Amino acid sequence: MIPRSKMANSTVEITFYGRGGQGAVTAAQIIAQAAIKRGLFASSFPEYGAERRGAPVRAYVRLSREPIVAREPIERPNISVVFDVRLLRIFNIPAITRDTIVVNASSKDEVKQELSSFNGKVIYVNAYGIAMKHLGRPIVNTTMLGALLRVLDLVDIETVKALVMETFGSKAGRANAEALEEAYKTAEVVS
Amino acid sequence: MRNVTWRDIPIGGVILEPGNARNNITGTWRTQRPVIDQDACIRCRICWMYCPEPAILELRKPYVTKSGRKYEVTYEIDYDHCKGCGICAHECPVKAIKMVPEVGG
Amino acid sequence: MTKALSIREEVVKERVGLTSNYAAAYAVKAVDVDVIAAYPITPQTTIIEKLAEFVANGELDAEYIPVESEHSALSAVVGAAAAGARVFTATSAQGLEFMHEVLHITSGLRLPVVMAVPGRALSAPISIHGDYQDLMNARDTGWIIMIASTAQEVYDSIIMAYRIAEDRRVLLPVMVSYDGFLMSHTTEPVELYHEEYVRRFTPRNLERYRLDPRKPITMGVIASPEWYYEIKYQVIHTLKESKAVIREVHEEFNKAFGTNYGLIEKFMVDDADYVLITYGGASSGNAKEAARRARERGLRAGVVRIRLFRPFPTEELIEAIKDAKVVAVIDRALTPGNVYEGPVASDVISALYSRGIEKPVVSVVHGISQRTMFVEDFYNLYKMLDEYSKTGKYPGSTIFMGLRT
Numbered sequence: 066m067i068p069r070s071k072m073a074n075s076t077v078e079i080t081f082y083g084r085g086g087q088g089a090v091t092a093a094q095i096i097a098q099a100a101i102k103r104g105l106f107a108s109s110f111p112e113y114g115a116e117r118r119g120a121p122v123r124a125y126v127r128l129s130r131e132p133i134v135a136r137e138p139i140e141r142p143n144i145s146v147v148f149d150v151r152l153l154r155i156f157n158i159p160a161i162t163r164d165t166i167v168v169n170a171s172s173k174d175e176v177k178q179e180l181s182s183f184n185g186k187v188i189y190v191n192a193y194g195i196a197m198k199h200l201g202r203p204i205v206n207t208t209m210l211g212a213l214l215r216v217l218d219l220v221d222i223e224t225v226k227a228l229v230m231e232t233f234g235s236k237a238g239r240a241n242a243e244a245l246e247e248a249y250k251t252a253e254v255v256s
Numbered sequence: 257m258r259n260v261t262w263r264d265i266p267i268g269g270v271i272l273e274p275g276n277a278r279n280n281i282t283g284t285w286r287t288q289r290p291v292i293d294q295d296a297c298i299r300c301r302i303c304w305m306y307c308p309e310p311a312i313l314e315l316r317k318p319y320v321t322k323s324g325r326k327y328e329v330t331y332e333i334d335y336d337h338c339k340g341c342g343i344c345a346h347e348c349p350v351k352a353i354k355m356v357p358e359v360g361g
Numbered sequence: 362m363t364k365a366l367s368i369r370e371e372v373v374k375e376r377v378g379l380t381s382n383y384a385a386a387y388a389v390k391a392v393d394v395d396v397i398a399a400y401p402i403t404p405q406t407t408i409i410e411k412l413a414e415f416v417a418n419g420e421l422d423a424e425y426i427p428v429e430s431e432h433s434a435l436s437a438v439v440g441a442a443a444a445g446a447r448v449f450t451a452t453s454a455q456g457l458e459f460m461h462e463v464l465h466i467t468s469g470l471r472l473p474v475v476m477a478v479p480g481r482a483l484s485a486p487i488s489i490h491g492d493y494q495d496l497m498n499a500r501d502t503g504w505i506i507m508i509a510s511t512a513q514e515v516y517d518s519i520i521m522a523y524r525i526a527e528d529r530r531v532l533l534p535v536m537v538s539y540d541g542f543l544m545s546h547t548t549e550p551v552e553l554y555h556e557e558y559v560r561r562f563t564p565r566n567l568e569r570y571r572l573d574p575r576k577p578i579t580m581g582v583i584a585s586p587e588w589y590y591e592i593k594y595q596v597i598h599t600l601k602e603s604k605a606v607i608r609e610v611h612e613e614f615n616k617a618f619g620t621n622y623g624l625i626e627k628f629m630v631d632d633a634d635y636v637l638i639t640y641g642g643a644s645s646g647n648a649k650e651a652a653r654r655a656r657e658r659g660l661r662a663g664v665v666r667i668r669l670f671r672p673f674p675t676e677e678l679i680e681a682i683k684d685a686k687v688v689a690v691i692d693r694a695l696t697p698g699n700v701y702e703g704p705v706a707s708d709v710i711s712a713l714y715s716r717g718i719e720k721p722v723v724s725v726v727h728g729i730s731q732r733t734m735f736v737e738d739f740y741n742l743y744k745m746l747d748e749y750s751k752t753g754k755y756p757g758s759t760i761f762m763g764l765r766t
Contacts, residue, residue: 094548098378101550107378110547113490113731135650136543136643137735262591262598267532268471269592270570271579 076129077219078139078163081209082156083148086118088206092146093124095210095228099220100128102228108133121155128219146213148192148205150179159183167212167252169193169205176255183256188212190252199244200237207233207241211248222249278337282309286340288355290333295321296352299329303344303353311338368619373552381544381642384512384551385451385477385537386411388519390421391559395446398426398437402456403489404479404541409451431456435463435474442472443580445571447523450474453541454481457495461502467534468503468596470580473526473569474534475519479545480641480693482730490731491541493641497694497704503596505535505603506671510626510642512551514668515539517620520559524610527566531603533596538670542731543643554618562617604672624674626666627681628652633663635746636685638678638709640667643734644691644727651739662743667705675712682720687746687755689723691739702726702759721755727762738762 079096083089090111097109105128112123125139145162147153150170158166164185169192170176176189190212192205199208207229214222222245229245230238266272292303304312317330345353379387385408389397397416399409415421424441428434431452438448452460457478467474480496482488493508500506505525509515515537522535539545570578584592604624611622628649630636637652639645645666655662665681665688667674682688692703701707706724713720725742728734742762749755 094378097548101376101378104376106550108547108549109378110543113542113546133549134646135736136540136547136646138733140735260591262594265588265591265595266570267592267595267599268469268570268580269582269584269588271582272570274577274579 075131076127076133077144077217078142079126079128079144079146079213079217080139080142081124081126081146081148081206082152082158083122083124083206084118084152085120085122086204087148088204089122089124089148091232092206092210093126095225095232096126096213096217096220097128098228099224102224103220105130105219106133108136110136112138121152123156144213144216146209148209150175153179165216167209167216169209169212173253173255180255186216187255188215188252189255190248192248195244195247195251199240199247207245208248211245211250212252214245214249215252215254222246281336282339283311283334283336286338286358288340288342288357289335290338290340290342290344290353291356292331292333293352293354294319294330295323296350297331298350298352299327299331300349301331302347302349304331306343306347307338308341308343309334309337309339311335312344368617369552372554372558372618374555376550376552378548379512379516379551380407380546380548381509381512381515381539382407382477382479382546383411384516385519386415387551387553388516388559389449389475390415391554391556392447392520392523392563393421393556393560394423394449396424396426396438396441396448397450398428398434398441398448399450399452400428400431400434400456402431402453404481404491404545405451405453405456405477407545408477408479412449431459432463435460435467435476438474439463439467439470439472442467442474443470443572445567445569445573447527447565448474449476451477451479453479454483454489454495457499458483461499464499464502464504464534466581468600469593471532471569471596471599472534473523473532475522475526476534476536477515477519478536478538479541480538481541488730491543491545491693492729492731493538493692493694494729496536496538497696499536500671500704503533503600504671505531505533505600505607505669507535507537507668508640508670509537509539509544509668510640510645510666512544512547512549514622515544516551516553517614517618517622520563521610521614521622523563524566524614525603525607527563527569528606528610529566529568531599531606532569533600533603538641540642544641547642558617562614601672604669604674607669607672622668623677624669625677625681626664626668628664628666629656630663630665630681630685632661633684634661634686634750635743636663636665636682636688637739637742638665638667638682638688638690638705640670640691640705641693644693647734647736648691648739650736651743654736654740655743660743660747670705673708673712675715678709678712679716679718683718685720686750687721687723689725689742689746691728692724692726693728695726695729702761706759721749723749723756724759725762726759729763732763734763
């Protein structure tokens with residue numbers, strides 16, 4: 066693989082891995098919009114397979130202080146945001162992620178076991194539990210955004226919360242913002 | 257027509273003068289001409305309605321038939337534009353229109 | 362003392378994250394169209410969904426006609442434009458194919474229709490994914506065609522399109538095309554303008570023949586062979602001549618909005634030995650990134666992006682590539698059975714030949730039905746051009762990149 070150009074090296078690349086219907090595409094768009102609101106450059110695009118409920122899906126975000134020209138899928142993300150621990154193997158995530166994996170799992174032990182070979186940083190969050198508590202539904206995208214914000218300093222939580230409110234409307238927006246907030250507070254750095 | 261170049265024609269093939277199809281004397285296309293028997297005609301207007309051109313003229317012209325019937329209007333053919341299609345003759349309910357050959361008729 | 366605002370500071374209302382489809386809808390709202398008729402088809406649908414929302418919310422005072430097909434969509438806006446309305450429609454792929462006969466009618470009737478076309482592959486086999494096969498099948502219909510490469514450019518191009526289409530020296534329909542999905546569904550920064558600036562730039566221009574009961578005219582006549590050729594030639598002539606007006610509108614837009622658009626975009630071409638000629642967002646963006654990498658490794662690489670596709674920017678293109686050793690044309694479309702299967706490669710060869718310039722042109726097809734194009738593919742292409750140039754051996758046929766062989 067040819068190294069990236071100097072300019073591309075200033076870019077943070079994030080891939081969201083989810084299942085159809087969990088809102089990975091929306092989460093990627095919210096992060097891009099939050100960055101754009103702060104005057105940064107961003108590009109977010111879903112992978113367009115057959116988007117069926119339950120099928121594995123990817124959504125990509127590039128963030129940069131410079132205009133972004135490349136329009137290729139992200140093959141080696143700096144950060145992988147994994148909506149379901151079982152997707153780690155499906156997408157070979159520990160092998161391709163450069164720096165950080167943010168993962169939804171039911172326990173820290175499960176994460177440690179799955180990611181024993183990964184040398185980067187790992188953030189664990191029980192997004193399923195948080196989403197059920199605040200939304201009553203297992204839609205974890207906003208919860209995963211909260212966990213992501215623990216390691217992403219290019220965007221701030223207040224901007225993201227405001228965008229969540231705008232995207233989901235007042236009632237659902239508030240519940241999602243609360244889920245995001247709780248995930249932000251309870252996400253744990255495992256390694 | 258040879259001298260009318262592409263620069264001289266309104267764009268889009270637009271025709272600026274309404275109703276100028278009248279300038280096209282299609283009456284020269286005929287091989288047969290319709291002839292109305294004014295005494296047999298009952299002024300039902302069916303030929304006027306069916307004529308695709310339209311080349312049936314509805315004229316305010318009083319007419320008294322041989323049997324003494326009075327009409328306020330008379331139907332005549334606009335031979336400048338009638339193409340001789342024969343629809344009027346075909347549709348006439350009283351067979352008052354005959355198609356007559358243009359040549360040798 | 363207050364500092365004078367720069368043009369951008371003055372005209373830009375807000376910087377937001379939008380997909381190219383939403384950017385198109387915002388431009389249509391900003392120019393204040395009167396009639397929209399459209400039929401949903403992926404990847405275009407979110408444009409007309411957004412416009413439907415604008416109309417329903419009262420943000421845009423327009424007649425929105427939900428029709429039963431693309432053929433009817435274009436026919437409806439043709440009728441509205443004939444009556445003097447400012448109109449918009451959008452489609453992709455099979456929808457553009459279904460519109461095809463009306464595409465010719467629109468240009469033949471000289472109506473300033475503006476249409477957005479996020480490009481998509483054509484069936485069969487069925488594909489919803491992006492390329493430019495649909496657009497290339499529509500290129501010979503007498504429309505002005507611009508191909509944008511960013512969401513901002515989509516927004517700006519649609520604004521320019523109305524000025525160009527309605528100019529009485531032009532009066533031709535305009536398509537603004539861009540990558541299906543890779544742009545239509547990609548969220549990126551767009552600077553939206555205060556609408557009063559857009560409206561000042563696009564005043565309604567009604568200097569054209571219109572259907573008006575107070576002054577009747579006939580449109581859509583049958584032309585006998587004595588007339589058809591001349592009326593068609595008017596379209597051919599005007600399309601070619603429209604380049605001057607398009608250039609003028611670009612210059613005025615740049616002045617009014619502080620942008621820097623040209624008929625083509627040049628990236629590192631001034632001293633380039635190897636130039637990739639591209640159109641659309643993904644080909645151009647990846648080629649630019651590849652050119653940077655290639656330059657960091659000592660290859661004099663550059664990119665020329667075709668922004669105005671019809672009328673073809675022959676002079677601009679030749680001026681940009683005249684000193685290059687080799688050029689390669691990246692096509693995301695096909696002309697099966699032609700000398701080269703890349704349609705724009707044939708255009709470039711014909712442009713060079715018409716000016717008596719001999720230069721090796723390599724035809725490359727990639728990104729068909731959104732086959733993933735990597736920056737690395739384009740980087741490898743620069744290396745291939747270097748190799749061809751050094752050995753003097755060129756492929757005499759189209760290179761199908763990304764194809765499993």
